[in-house]
Amino acid sequence: MKATAWMGADSVKVIDVPDPKIMNARDAIVRISTTAICGSDLHLYHGYIPAMRKGDILGHEFMGEVVEVGPQVRNLAPGDRVVVPFPIACGHCSSCQRGLYSVCENSNPNAGIAEKIMGHSPAGIFGYSHLLGGYAGGQAEYARVPFADVGPIKVPDEISDDQAVMLADVFPTGYMGAEMCDIKPGQVIAVWGAGPVGLLAAASARLLGAERVIVIDRYPYRLRLAEEHIDAETINYDEVDVLDTLNEMTAGRGPDACIDAVGLESHHGNAAMYAYDRAKQAARVETERPFALRQAILACRSGGVVSVVGAYGGFVDKFPMGAFMNRSLIMRTGQCHVQRYTRPLLERIQRGEIDPSFIVSHRMPLRDAPKGYKIFQKKQDDCTKVLLKV
Amino acid sequence: MSRVDTVLLPELDGPVPATLPSALGLLSLALGVGALAAPGPVARMTGVDDAPAARPVLTAIGLRELGSAAGLLSGRRPAGWAWSRVAGDAMDLTLLGRALADRSGERRHRVALTTLAIAGITAVDVLAAVRVARARRARARVIRMEIAVTVNRSPAEAYRFWRDMENLPRFMAHLESVRADDLRRSHWIARGPAGKRVEWDAEIIDDQPNKSITWRSLPGTGVANAGRVRFVPAPGDRGTEVRVELRYAPPAGALGRAVAKLFGEEPEQQVRDDLRRFKQVLETGEVVRSDGSPNGISVRQQAMQRPAQPLPASRR
Numbered sequence: 068m069k070a071t072a073w074m075g076a077d078s079v080k081v082i083d084v085p086d087p088k089i090m091n092a093r094d095a096i097v098r099i100s101t102t103a104i105c106g107s108d109l110h111l112y113h114g115y116i117p118a119m120r121k122g123d124i125l126g127h128e129f130m131g132e133v134v135e136v137g138p139q140v141r142n143l144a145p146g147d148r149v150v151v152p153f154p155i156a157c158g159h160c161s162s163c164q165r166g167l168y169s170v171c172e173n174s175n176p177n178a179g180i181a182e183k184i185m186g187h188s189p190a191g192i193f194g195y196s197h198l199l200g201g202y203a204g205g206q207a208e209y210a211r212v213p214f215a216d217v218g219p220i221k222v223p224d225e226i227s228d229d230q231a232v233m234l235a236d237v238f239p240t241g242y243m244g245a246e247m248c249d250i251k252p253g254q255v256i257a258v259w260g261a262g263p264v265g266l267l268a269a270a271s272a273r274l275l276g277a278e279r280v281i282v283i284d285r286y287p288y289r290l291r292l293a294e295e296h297i298d299a300e301t302i303n304y305d306e307v308d309v310l311d312t313l314n315e316m317t318a319g320r321g322p323d324a325c326i327d328a329v330g331l332e333s334h335h336g337n338a339a340m341y342a343y344d345r346a347k348q349a350a351r352v353e354t355e356r357p358f359a360l361r362q363a364i365l366a367c368r369s370g371g372v373v374s375v376v377g378a379y380g381g382f383v384d385k386f387p388m389g390a391f392m393n394r395s396l397i398m399r400t401g402q403c404h405v406q407r408y409t410r411p412l413l414e415r416i417q418r419g420e421i422d423p424s425f426i427v428s429h430r431m432p433l434r435d436a437p438k439g440y441k442i443f444q445k446k447q448d449d450c451t452k453v454l455l456k457v
Numbered sequence: 458m459s460r461v462d463t464v465l466l467p468e469l470d471g472p473v474p475a476t477l478p479s480a481l482g483l484l485s486l487a488l489g490v491g492a493l494a495a496p497g498p499v500a501r502m503t504g505v506d507d508a509p510a511a512r513p514v515l516t517a518i519g520l521r522e523l524g525s526a527a528g529l530l531s532g533r534r535p536a537g538w539a540w541s542r543v544a545g546d547a548m549d550l551t552l553l554g555r556a557l558a559d560r561s562g563e564r565r566h567r568v569a570l571t572t573l574a575i576a577g578i579t580a581v582d583v584l585a586a587v588r589v590a591r592a593r594r595a596r597a598r599v600i601r602m603e604i605a606v607t608v609n610r611s612p613a614e615a616y617r618f619w620r621d622m623e624n625l626p627r628f629m630a631h632l633e634s635v636r637a638d639d640l641r642r643s644h645w646i647a648r649g650p651a652g653k654r655v656e657w658d659a660e661i662i663d664d665q666p667n668k669s670i671t672w673r674s675l676p677g678t679g680v681a682n683a684g685r686v687r688f689v690p691a692p693g694d695r696g697t698e699v700r701v702e703l704r705y706a707p708p709a710g711a712l713g714r715a716v717a718k719l720f721g722e723e724p725e726q727q728v729r730d731d732l733r734r735f736k737q738v739l740e741t742g743e744v745v746r747s748d749g750s751p752n753g754i755s756v757r758q759q760a761m762q763r764p765a766q767p768l769p770a771s772r773r
Contacts, residue, residue, distance in 0.1 A: 070766070087767040090746045120749070122764030139742065157741040161609045161695050173737045176750035177759050179726065191747060197762045201749015204765070211767065213745065 070124045070207030071436040071455075076114030077444075079125065079437050087203065087211035092139040095215030097149060101228040102129035102206045104439050104453045105153075105236055106262045107378045110332060111196065112440055115348075116380050118180060118198040126206030127153035127193040128235040130228060131457070133219075140215045149219035151212050152405035153236045155191040155202060158217035169402035174213065175200045184381065189402060206436055208457055220409045223417070229430075229454060230416055233267070233423035237452075239408035241267030241328065242274075244376035247399035248324030250275045257281040257313060257322035257366060259359040261289035261301075263426045263452045264376060265328030269297045270421055272326075281316060283309055283359075285334065288449040296425045313366045321368035329359035330377025347384060357383040364391050375400035429453045461702045462601075464662065464673050464683045477585050481542055482529030484578075485522045492519030504567025505556050514552065521545055536593050539586035546579035600705040600724050606732040609696040610739045612688035613667045618739060619686055619699075620670060622659075628734035628744070630727065630755055642675075655680060681706040699735065703728060730754045 072082045087096055105128055110116050130150035133143050143149065156168035163171050171190035175181060178188035181198050191213075194204015203210065212219060222231040241264045248256055256272040258265050261284035269280045282293040283302045290301040302312050313322060333356050334341065344356040363373050364387050373396055391398070415421055428451040431439055439453040492499055496515045500506040525545060528538035553572040560568055608615055618624055622643045626632040633646045633654065640661075647655045657678040663671035663685075673683035682705045689698040705724075733754050737745050744753035749762040751772070 072764075072766070084766040085769045087748075090751065091743055093742065118762075120762055120764045122766055124748075124764075124766050157737075157745070159609065159740045160736075161607075164609070173741050173745055176745055176747045176754045177762070178733060178754065179730065180759050191745075194765065197749045197759075197765065201747045201762050201765045203748040203767060211748075213747075214741070 068208040069433060070203070071126060071433070072121075073111060073119055073123045073125055074121055077112060079112065079440050081434050081436055082122075084122075084124065084203075084207075087209050089135060089137045090211065091213055092137040093214050093216050094137040095133050095140055095143055095212045095219065096135040097129070097131045097151065097205075097210050097212055097219070098134045099129050099131035099205055099208060099210060099457045100148075101131070101232045102126050102433070102455045102457065103232055103235070103237075104128075104206070104436070104443055104455070106264065106443075107195075107330070108440070109444055110330070110378060110380070112444060113332065115331060116196050116198070117184075118177075118196045120197060123194065123196070123201075124203040124207055125194045126204035126210075127195055128232055128237070129193075129205030129210060130222065130232045130235065131210075133215075134209070136215060142216050143219065143221070148222045148224075148231075150222055150231045150234045150409065151193075151205065151210070151219045152234075152239075152409060153192055153195075154189075154402060154405055155193065155200065155213050156217055156406055157214050158406075163217070163406075166404055166407045167401075168404040168406040177201055192402070206433065206455055208433070218406055220413065222413070226413065226416060227424065229424040229427055230422060231413075232454065233426075234405075234409050234412055236403065236405065237263040237426070238267050238271075238412055238423040239405045240264050240376050240403040241269075242271040242408055242412060243401070243403045244268040244326045244328060244374050245271035245275050245277075247374040247376075247401075248272065248275075248326065248372050250277050250324065252276060253278045254323040255279045255281065255317055255320075256324050256326065257283065257363070258299075258326045258328055259283050259333075259363055260328035260330075260377065261286065261293050262328065265326070266292055266297065266426050266451070267423055268326045268328050268376065269293055269299050270423070273297055273299075274415070274420060279316075281313065281322065286446060289451060292426065292451065309362055310366055317368070321366050321371065323368050324372040324374060325363035325367045327360045327363050327373065327375045327377045331379045331381075332356055333359040333377070344384065357386070361385065361387055364396060367394075367396055369394040370396070372397045372399060374398075376403065378402075426452045427454055430456055433457045461671070461683050461685050461704050464671065464685075464704075478529045478532070478535035478539060478589060481539060481582065481585055482526045485526035485529060485542065489519045489522030489526055492516065492522065502567065503553075503571040504560065504564040507560075507564065508556070518545075518549065536586065536590040539582065539589050542582045543579065543586055546575060546582055549575050550579065595706060598707055600703075600707070602703045602725050602728050603701070604703075604725065604728050604732055605698055605700040606729075606736050607691050607696055607698050608736045608739050612690055612697045615697045615699055615739060616667045616670070616688045619688075619735075620664070620666075622661075628738050629731045630734070657682070699732065701728065701732065727755075 068086050069081050070084045071079055074080050133145050133147040136143055154169040155174040156163050156171035157173040160172035169190050174191040175188045177197055181188035191200025191202055193202050245268050254277055256277045258269045261282050269282050272280050280299040282299045284290050285303055285305040293299040293301055302309055348356055367373050433455045436455055442448055442450045443453050492515045496512050500511045505511045525542050557568045622635045622637050625635045631647050633648050636644045642660045644658050649655045657680055658675040659672050661672045669687040671685040674681055684703045687700045691698045734744050746753050748765045750758045751768055
């Protein structure tokens with residue numbers, strides 16, 4: 068089959084690899100119809116995630132048709148149209164049973180490596196390094212889906228591929244980011260990053276009853292999406308000082324909750340600060356550039372929530388612990404426990420409360436994946452989200 | 458010393474009765490007291506009563522023997538004290554050799570008999586010292602591990618799975634098979650390096666249903682080993698803490714090296730992986746596989762990941 072493979076930093080290729088086969092009794096094989104490039108795939112693309120190997124198949128947002136199931140899979144049958152959550156979760160460990168699917172205790176066969184860096188191992192993730200399991204990803208013609216009796220859900224015909232594939236990662240991730248803010252009536256929610264997750268976090272904050280939603284980015288076309296589709300207020304950090312502006316907008320209180328939907332490769336309006344962190348990151352003295360996170364902490368109302376759904380992989384520098392501690396802030400975070408959200412969010416789409424596919428800017432065939440990575444990386448052609456059609 | 462040590466170590470002590478150092482200590486005590494309390498008769502008996510230096514030398518020897526006796530009877534560093542006796546023997550033989558050279562007649566006869574007796578004692582001392590040292594080295598080679606994992610199953614379920622010894626190879630990666638001969642005894646086959654197999658028989662020596670299982674290899678096996686697994690209810694209704702204690706006593710030589718290779722450089726990590734697989738099998742039904750780790754969790758595989766792509770047909 069054809070598959071998108073990581074060939075080294077800034078290099079992906081569509082190559083020929085063997086077709087996947089059932090390896091465990093609870094596996095399914097899915098023929099992929101639509102798959103997406105995630106912002107977090109760009110972290111891999113740039114080589115910031117450790118434990119990648121040349122030839123690793125990328126992609127953790129995908130959907131398609133079940134073509135084969137293992138003997139223990141009874142909820143699915145060949146022919147079913149399904150969308151697959153990006154964290155691989157067994158459904159039977161204590162974490163899964165408490166709904167913490169992205170920290171499944173069994174799905175990472177390379178837990179030993181992850182423990183050395185993170186203390187304990189999170190779940191395995193499709194196409195996301197050997198640290199997180201060494202699973203082939205879904206930017207391909209077929210994928211093997213472990214624990215198919217727990218993860219994938221069937222998609223009704225009236226839901227389009229473009230809508231359903233949002234349930235693999237970005238919509239649940241954005242939704243969880245908003246849910247962790249514990250939004251109360253009258254509250255102001257600020258979101259750093261107007262990428263797919265940030266936009267869907269902002270939209271979810273609206274769904275969950277936020278009074279005002281403020282989105283921060285530097286790309287006018289992305290901020291426009293926030294204004295047009297979410298009725299959000301926007302701040303372009305290339306033009307104004309974010310902290311001053313937020314204080315003014317909230318009459319000195321600061322947002323009640325701040326969502327970091329940026330993660331480890333954040334950009335900064337201050338050239339000197341950016342250069343400082345970029346240099347440390349390049350020298351591997353620090354693995355992340357946490358500008359958005361630092362700013363979110365400083366901006367947040369005292370006693371408020373900082374909700375982190377942007378991806379981090381290692382260690383951050385100059386974490387404003389003083390502000391965090393002295394102002395009674397709360398941080399909530401996690402890779403999304405997608406399996407918890409797929410059904411309720413599918414129902415919200417069915418009820419017409421939201422159409423998450425408003426973020427999609429590009430659709431192209433799988434063979435054009437390298438081009439998709441390039442334009443997404445360079446933010447060319449007003450790119451927000453690239454779908455690959457198989 | 459934990460319970461598992463006492464289960465395993467009698468076998469290690471096999472060739473050297475634990476009483477040997479004490480027996481040597483009592484011999485030293487007798488000789489020392491004799492030399493100090495009755496130097497005259499001892500000098501006459503050994504044939505050196507004509508030398509003016511005999512009394513002070515005997516006093517020195519007596520004190521030395523009392524020192525050795527105290528050391529050997531204390532039970533600390535038995536190998537060192539056993540060798541101290543050998544050194545004392547060498548000194549005595551040297552003195553006797555000089556005494557023999559300038560004596561004749563009855564005295565020469567007595568000195569010769571004494572020399573013979575001391576030579577005999579020297580042989581026993583050397584043998585004992587070598588054995589005590591060997592046992593000490595064997596004990597130092599013992600690999601001890603205590604590792605635990607929390608499994609989201611009841612103690613009864615976890616116990617039941619482990620109690621069927623034939624299940625062990627499903628999560629212990631280095632085992633090829635375990636055959637239960639009866640309810641107590643089993644035959645274990647482990648995969649060694651270069652396709653070599655290491656086999657042994659084991660028996661369950663203590664079985665507390667739903668609580669713990671203790672087993673050890675049968676005496677005479679090449680790889681003395683023992684283990685105990687306890688199934689403790691995890692606090693807060695979170696399943697079972699499975700706590701494993703293992704002891705392996707790899708023999709010296711080629712077999713020992715093979716066993717050492719079996720466990721690699723990080724034996725603890727391998728047992729930890731075994732327990733992770735145990736958890737996977739109990740919670741999910743089988744060992745979890747990925748493209749990078751097609752055989753499931755393993756330290757070795759983690760270090761040498763294949764690309765995350767489906768396996769070629771030839772490797773399935």
